[in-house]
Amino acid sequence: MPSDPSVFEQTLTLELSALQPEVRVLIVDDDPEARDYLVTVVQEAGYETAVAASGEEALKLLDHEFCPIMITDRNMPGMDGVTLCKRAREGQYPGYLYIFLLTAQNGDADIVSGLKAGADDYLGKKNISTPELIARLGNARRIVGLEQALRRALDQKRQMANTDVLTGAYSRRYLERQLSLELERTRRFNHPVSVLLLDIDYFKRINDRFGHAVGDEVLRSAYRRLRDLLPRACDWIGRYGGEEFLVVLIDTDLRGAEIVAHRLVAGLAESPIETSVGTIPVTISIGGAEAAQMLTSDLSFKGLLEIADHCLYASKRDGRNRYTLCLDSDSPLALSSISSHAHAEARHQ
Known part of the structure; x- marks a missing residue:
């Protein structure tokens, strides 16, 4: 007969089953019209949003008001999207940051350079499809939710290893x-x-x-x-x-x-x-x-x-x-x- 699931497995199962659908998405674009469009689509899909008009502003926001998903334009004055991806990957955040890179060029070289810089996914800016964007956001939310659940389960497992089960004192x-x-x-x-x-x-x-x-x-x-x-x-x-x-x-x-x-x-x-x-x-x-x-x-x-x-x-x-x-x-x-x-x-x- 199979053995009973461990406390860690039970905790992880509960965490996965209780993932919250509310995820905050950071939208980074220097073009106000493109930014407003993305905000509308993302909010209608059930997500909270935050906005930044530059890469520098996005990094400051991530440090103070972390968002687990970021959609950033590739071509921006000052710090472009590729540099933003690299800088964001160097940051110390409370959870995983899932990054979408918006690119006007769909060439392999542009896509590969963005992924190498730390982007998780890319979207074509000119022919962006609303249903596709929402579907990919759903995938991102599941990945972020899984990472958060694993983190909490591991934290609880670590705490249990340091704690006496009977009294709650340190072990x-x-x-x-x-x-x-x-x-x-x-x-x-x-x-x-x-x-x-x-x-x-x-x-x-x-x-x-x-x-x-x-x-x-x-x-x-x-x-x-x-x-x-x-x-x-x-x-x-x-x-x-x-x-x-x-x-x-x-x-x-x-x-x-x-x-x-x-x-x-x-x-x-x-x-x-x-x-x-x-x-x-x-x-x-x-x-x-x-x-x-x-x-x-x-x-x-x-x-x-x-x-x-x-x-x-x-x-x-x-x-x-x-x-x-x-x-x-x-x-x-x-x-x-x-x-x-x-x-x-x-x-x-």
């Missing part, structure tokens, strides 16, 4: 890649970066008592609360594995990381998490480290996480619902801690 793969880049930045510019490795306390008891489905609810809700507690948009959080999350704090030294760690521990303990079986009190333990405190040779994802993990173990050993931050793996420095042992014990009775 471990993304964490390792991006944190490695941040450590390289730290090595080159001596900008601090700190990490907080956190673990949901007694999570196995939640799974054992309420089931894994409720445990998943707790994970999702805990992530959302942690994300909302982060003070800056440049800081980010990912799921490191199981009930562990990793917070990356950009341009933050150990003292700054302490402020965030305190906020996260207090924020999770402040109120229970709502689930389908009722509210469940949840606390976290945190271990933190700062990359700038490490020797240059030790600046690695693995080395930094080993220190954070060492501190996390210290937080669990000392009673959980607290944080421990350290300078290196041999000297844990508990800058501060939050403890509510009575609360922690009561919630498991």
Whole structure:
């Protein structure tokens, strides 16, 4: 039996089936009468239009108000249509630009030079047929729509690869890649970066008592609360594995990381998490480290996480619902801690 379609294939199918018929067409011609004629035909065919009287004006418009289809005359003063095609192909646009070149000469040399310059199709200006123009515009719209659908599907696939499916946090793969880049930045510019490795306390008891489905609810809700507690948009959080999350704090030294760690521990303990079986009190333990405190040779994802993990173990050993931050793996420095042992014990009775 054939396998089920992948999420990527399903997304692409939906995108293709939902292509919007409204496509903006840029018409470039220095002749006002020819320009007005094309505008009338294109609008009556159901397209929105924009106009430019020169190649220079067309390029400026494409930069500020991108149109996925362009119809340009070949022979214009200043920048001609062939040069416009070449310049347009050098531009950085949010999607593919489909170009029609209008030519008064239908010789092979003129057509070939236009196609080599970057035009996708050509139209004879003297004997232009309205039905043919509309039909070719339809082909252009389908190609542009396909490109847009592929782009969106690929973007979604890329996002899915970077995202943990259960919680919506960044994936471990993304964490390792991006944190490695941040450590390289730290090595080159001596900008601090700190990490907080956190673990949901007694999570196995939640799974054992309420089931894994409720445990998943707790994970999702805990992530959302942690994300909302982060003070800056440049800081980010990912799921490191199981009930562990990793917070990356950009341009933050150990003292700054302490402020965030305190906020996260207090924020999770402040109120229970709502689930389908009722509210469940949840606390976290945190271990933190700062990359700038490490020797240059030790600046690695693995080395930094080993220190954070060492501190996390210290937080669990000392009673959980607290944080421990350290300078290196041999000297844990508990800058501060939050403890509510009575609360922690009561919630498991």
